[in-house]
Amino acid sequence: MELNYGIIGTGAIGGFYGGFLAKSGKEVNFLFNSDFQHVKENGLKIDSSTGNFHLKQVNAYNKSEDMPKCDVVFVCLKTTTNHILKEMLPSVMHKNSVIIMIQNGLGIEKKLAKEFPDTSIAGGLAFVASSKIDKGHIAHYDYGSLTLGFYQKANDEVLNQVSIDLNNAGIECNCVEDLNLARWKKLLWNIPFNGVCVVLNAKTKELVSNEESRKLVSDLMYEVVEAANHCGAPLKTDAIDEMIDSTFKMKPYAPSMKLDFDFKRPMEIEAIYSNPVQEAKEAGYDMKVTSTIEKQLYFIQETYK
Amino acid sequence: MELNYGIIGTGAIGGFYGGFLAKSGKEVNFLFNSDFQHVKENGLKIDSSTGNFHLKQVNAYNKSEDMPKCDVVFVCLKTTTNHILKEMLPSVMHKNSVIIMIQNGLGIEKKLAKEFPDTSIAGGLAFVASSKIDKGHIAHYDYGSLTLGFYQKANDEVLNQVSIDLNNAGIECNCVEDLNLARWKKLLWNIPFNGVCVVLNAKTKELVSNEESRKLVSDLMYEVVEAANHCGAPLKTDAIDEMIDSTFKMKPYAPSMKLDFDFKRPMEIEAIYSNPVQEAKEAGYDMKVTSTIEKQLYFIQETYK
Known part of the structure; x- marks a missing residue:
């Protein structure tokens, strides 16, 4: 064909x-x-x-x-x-x-x-x-x-x-x-790294090198797994440690949202943060940490013009 | 005497x-x-x-x-x-x-x-x-x-x-x-405003003027009340709306932690964030939002030198 x-x-x-x-x-x-x-x-x-x-x-x-x-x-x-x-x-x-x-x-x-x-x-x-x-x-x-x-x-x-x-x-x-599972799988990396790199004005390497921000990345990943499972995507926690380790081994990287922010383009907050938070909420799960980053991003987007 | x-x-x-x-x-x-x-x-x-x-x-x-x-x-x-x-x-x-x-x-x-x-x-x-x-x-x-x-x-x-x-x-x-209650009462303002002003590089007025950061302030206040009650301090949620409103009416204000950050002095993260988070955890309550701000502050303190 x-x-x-x-x-x-x-x-x-x-x-x-x-x-x-x-x-x-x-x-x-x-x-x-x-x-x-x-x-x-x-x-x-x-x-x-x-x-x-x-x-x-x-x-x-x-x-x-x-x-x-x-x-x-x-x-x-x-x-x-x-x-x-x-x-x-x-x-x-x-x-x-x-x-x-x-x-x-x-x-x-x-x-x-x-x-x-x-x-x-x-x-x-x-x-x-x-x-x-x-x-x-x-x-x-x-x-x-x-x-x-x-x-x-x-x-x-x-x-x-x-x-x-x-x-x-x-x-x-x-x-x-299962597209839903594939999307949540990708969020497992995107939710911690895209937004937190913007809020903390950092690249991926810095986030996983500092003990506290690494914990924050891990908190967000566990929260994404929990949310995914509430939303019918059987994501597992197995990949989390390896994903953090491999991000540590990557070259310092500015995720797409960080580039958008740096070049003063609108950030994809709705697709990467608000929609997952909303879908999880409708499924009965409150993504408290993700929602904190979401609110910080909206503030930054509206204020740092 | x-x-x-x-x-x-x-x-x-x-x-x-x-x-x-x-x-x-x-x-x-x-x-x-x-x-x-x-x-x-x-x-x-x-x-x-x-x-x-x-x-x-x-x-x-x-x-x-x-x-x-x-x-x-x-x-x-x-x-x-x-x-x-x-x-x-x-x-x-x-x-x-x-x-x-x-x-x-x-x-x-x-x-x-x-x-x-x-x-x-x-x-x-x-x-x-x-x-x-x-x-x-x-x-x-x-x-x-x-x-x-x-x-x-x-x-x-x-x-x-x-x-x-x-x-x-x-x-x-x-x-x-009840000193414990008095300390938690003061944390009701200090936890949202001190740290978030640092993380978002803002004064109090901006935080309560933007819809999303105002929600974040409110989330943090509700979390402090919940934590206080787990720690034996019978704090109530009544004061929250009024506290946000009166902060809105105040002159734009940089809390002590924001001044410490601006003048490159150590921030009181342990006393204002880690100790409450820890005491709440010991009492069986996970201050997820506060703990997110705490981790961001440690990252900022260690990185923005």
Whole structure:
């Protein structure tokens, strides 16, 4: 089955996955914002730890209305701009399109499903260290895998083909049955590190090097596990110590929320903090520590402008 | 009964209460650190909202060994230097001296009592906005009352006389039966405002003006009430809304811990956070939100040097 792809938001994530698919010969239609003119003239550059490449000509668009209908749409925007999807997506969708939300946090597909109740919607969890370092220029530092799972109106045939296409393009991709569990698993790292790095103005390494902040990271992880289990995601505590140790061994790293804060972009507080806190509360569990970080982040976002 | 007084630590608190007592004609012996020579030559100045005064000659000392024995000793150091008391106090004490710990937090008298098991030990809660603005120069902005209560070997006659002496000197002072309750009452304000002002780099007004940080302040207050009740202090939640409202009406205020942080002095994390968290834990209650702030403060103290 030959699929064509649309990338909504060609930044560190969309540029990376879309770039690899395009390089492997797939039809990929990229939506750009401010980089459009530059990419139209100069193409898209990917500096990857697996080898650099330059796509001299890419299907670049600056309006979704100009894009062709796509079998698979990767939504790679920040969750803070998801409110534009309701208007933007219909022009790139046909009846059987699969929308894949490659974003952090929780409650993302649920919100989209309210707006598109008859559409195949999946989620994607990107485990990749990459960033946009210049116009049409993505740097890939480490990792790269993608985990996919359906939220509504599963179309396994298409999702399996996406996985095959990505693997053929050199990206490790796997499909899971339980998207909810996959999202909570990712929150296990994102909830402690994203927000606390902002509140304490630190990188990951500092948080796990100091005894007290390491305890705070661990408290948050145990709380995420407890919340996940209340929300039907059978997450275990086994991974916690290893996850902290491996973060200690990583290069000092500024998580995406810390970068957003440093560059004065809106932070994904709702998706990464408020939605999990709210879902847990509805399931009868009070994420007290997470909710403390959540409130601090909102204060910081509204005050440090 | 005529009492003589010793002031261990003549700063914003010790200078204020000791200054008023000296002005009223009581014998007050002040221990100074770096201000000693200046006060010896120029005396002690108090700019008070109730009227300014200048004590041209005061009993100033720079070593406790040189001080006379005192009937009543006000300990007005920061809790972070309490480790020096074991060596320092004996020279100013006679058999019936009363030591009054005018400090913030919890567990202060307990620690001193281990070192001085046979001494009359009381606690004092200062409700005063004052600061040392220059050598031997204290500014008093607002409030001023002092609450006293015994921790061990109560000597009510002396404590009542202290209260009378202070009231005669123009200071509102009252004695309470339940020092533990008085300390938890004060923590109801200190736990939310001292630490969160440091973590979020804000003054009180900002914290209660922003919806999310105001919720955090409220969460912390409810947690303090719950902890207090587990620790035998029948604190009520009634005062919470009014306390937040009155803090909103106050001038923007930097609590003592925020000043300590800004001037790179050690913060009183142990007395204001760790001791309450620990006592509550021993009583079976986990102060999750307070403990989050505690860990953040230790990280900040160790990292932002």
